[in-house]
Amino acid sequence: MESGTSLASTPSVLPYYVFFSQLLGLTVVAMTGAWLGLYRGGTAWEGAQQFNVHPLCMVVGMVFLQGDALLVYRVFRKEAKRTTKVLHGLLHIFAFIIALVGLVAVFDYHKKKGYADLYSLHSWCGLLVFVLYFVQWLMGFSFFLFPGASSSLRNRYRPQHVFFGATIFVLSVGTALLGLKEALLFKLGVKYSTFQPEGVLANVLGLLLVCFGVVVLYVLAQADWKRPPQAEEQALSMDFKRLTEGDSPSSQ
Amino acid sequence: MESGTSLASTPSVLPYYVFFSQLLGLTVVAMTGAWLGLYRGGTAWEGAQQFNVHPLCMVVGMVFLQGDALLVYRVFRKEAKRTTKVLHGLLHIFAFIIALVGLVAVFDYHKKKGYADLYSLHSWCGLLVFVLYFVQWLMGFSFFLFPGASSSLRNRYRPQHVFFGATIFVLSVGTALLGLKEALLFKLGVKYSTFQPEGVLANVLGLLLVCFGVVVLYVLAQADWKRPPQAEEQALSMDFKRLTEGDSPSSQ
Numbered sequence: 001m002e003s004g005t006s007l008a009s010t011p012s013v014l015p016y017y018v019f020f021s022q023l024l025g026l027t028v029v030a031m032t033g034a035w036l037g038l039y040r041g042g043t044a045w046e047g048a049q050q051f052n053v054h055p056l057c058m059v060v061g062m063v064f065l066q067g068d069a070l071l072v073y074r075v076f077r078k079e080a081k082r083t084t085k086v087l088h089g090l091l092h093i094f095a096f097i098i099a100l101v102g103l104v105a106v107f108d109y110h111k112k113k114g115y116a117d118l119y120s121l122h123s124w125c126g127l128l129v130f131v132l133y134f135v136q137w138l139m140g141f142s143f144f145l146f147p148g149a150s151s152s153l154r155n156r157y158r159p160q161h162v163f164f165g166a167t168i169f170v171l172s173v174g175t176a177l178l179g180l181k182e183a184l185l186f187k188l189g190v191k192y193s194t195f196q197p198e199g200v201l202a203n204v205l206g207l208l209l210v211c212f213g214v215v216v217l218y219v220l221a222q223a224d225w226k227r228p229p230q231a232e233e234q235a236l237s238m239d240f241k242r243l244t245e246g247d248s249p250s251s252q
Numbered sequence: 253m254e255s256g257t258s259l260a261s262t263p264s265v266l267p268y269y270v271f272f273s274q275l276l277g278l279t280v281v282a283m284t285g286a287w288l289g290l291y292r293g294g295t296a297w298e299g300a301q302q303f304n305v306h307p308l309c310m311v312v313g314m315v316f317l318q319g320d321a322l323l324v325y326r327v328f329r330k331e332a333k334r335t336t337k338v339l340h341g342l343l344h345i346f347a348f349i350i351a352l353v354g355l356v357a358v359f360d361y362h363k364k365k366g367y368a369d370l371y372s373l374h375s376w377c378g379l380l381v382f383v384l385y386f387v388q389w390l391m392g393f394s395f396f397l398f399p400g401a402s403s404s405l406r407n408r409y410r411p412q413h414v415f416f417g418a419t420i421f422v423l424s425v426g427t428a429l430l431g432l433k434e435a436l437l438f439k440l441g442v443k444y445s446t447f448q449p450e451g452v453l454a455n456v457l458g459l460l461l462v463c464f465g466v467v468v469l470y471v472l473a474q475a476d477w478k479r480p481p482q483a484e485e486q487a488l489s490m491d492f493k494r495l496t497e498g499d500s501p502s503s504q
Contacts, residue, residue, distance in 0.1 A: 120455070124458070124459060125462065171462065177377075181433050186437070210380075214419055
């Protein structure tokens with residue numbers, strides 16, 4: 001029998017899942033570095049290595065930091081809502097800036113080499129995800145950090161923000177897998193089928209990216225693990241309920 | 253102001269989303285057929301066309317039918333729970349059998365050609381997803397259709413079944429994208445960057461696969477759109493609540 005989890009306390013197994021997610025996330029980042037270091041000559045802002053800045057930055061920003069930003073509300077359960085919210089927004093800003101550096105790296109590299117841009121499914125998905133991520137951040141900021149939005153507007157937008165946040169995260173992991181596959185096939189070609197060490201390492205990296213994504217989403221999906229409302233939020237919510245119930249006719 | 257959705261009625265916008273999901277799903281299937289017909293010589297069980305049975309079957313089974321099986325509880329809202337459940341299970345069986353034909357096609361094709369099996373990230377993800385799908389089906393059958401499981405066991409397993417069902421669906425879409433990318437890069441190589449018609453068509457197909465996945469998950473994620481419990485289920489659930497509340501001490 002699992003231990004019951006009252007709203008006030010931290011669910012007993014949650015810290016293990018969070019620890020596991022961080023172990024996976026850090027392994028993914030380290031393994032991306034190892035792949036680029038061992039088989040692609042490392043990273044630099046000049047020469048052939050400039051391309052390698054792209055996968056490293058995208059994995060750190062769009063996968064690891066974005067995933068961690070989603071977990072903030074499950075990890076910081078007793079801090080003031082505003083503190084948690086600011087941390088969530090800040091982690092997303094860091095993720096966005098690091099991903100932007102990764103994007104500049106690949107476009108600059110393509111330009112120097114005279115390669116075409118935005119022809120592949122990876123690049124189409126990537127551009128879509130990055131634009132959605134930026135729009136999601138702006139919307140999140142406008143609704144939840146900027147003081148203008150009313151509680152009712154926030155409550156109506158919140159489920160959309162959560163759904164699209166999780167969707168953008170999943171699309172980011174998927175886009176990373178497409179990029180990994182592209183990098184492998186362009187370099188290894190038919191040699192990929194001979195179980196080259198680079199191919200096997202990159203396949204394992206791909207599966208670990210999937211695992212990180214699944215664990216983060218699993219933590220988010222558990223209804224019992226949601227951040228409990230703090231005393232002052234509960235009071236506000238009660239006030240709001242009373243107001244709206246007084247406001248609207250009891251419609252069918 | 254959106255129209256309020258009482259539990260008893262079908263939410264007013266749900267049919268539009270379901271229609272849109274079907275439009276996307278059928279477009280994806282038709283476009284996969286068009287891609288294989290226009291650029292890969294169509295499908296057959298012999299010769300080079302045998303490979304093409306693989307993408308077609310996987311898209312029909314693991315993407316379209318699997319997605320539709322997930323939507324069954326949102327679409328059939330007023331039918332008896334058992335009918336809906338059997339339909340959900342049947343759609344998954346059809347999906348599984350069609351996907352199995354697709355798998356046999358690619359393994360048989362590889363064998364005839366003397367190609368290596370299971371070396372790519374696509375194949376690793378695919379094998380993982382297919383095994384998970386089979387396990388999920390067996391678990392679903394044992395808990396929800398086989399009459400042995402108690403209500404309490406069913407209620408505890410249900411959220412896991414829903415989470416892993418959605419996860420396996422997302423992984424199926426992701427694996428399809430990896431396979432599409434592989435097929436493009438093996439055939440087009442560097443010509444992919446010259447915006448060949450096949451590359452552009454396949455990229456659009458990839459984006460539509462993503463859109464189908466997102467719309468299905470959006471419908472599933474809306475709390476208001478969940479299937480309302482029928483009268484007999486509500487009575488059963490009340491009985492169960494009374495039983496368990498009488499059973500357990502009021503633990504902290």
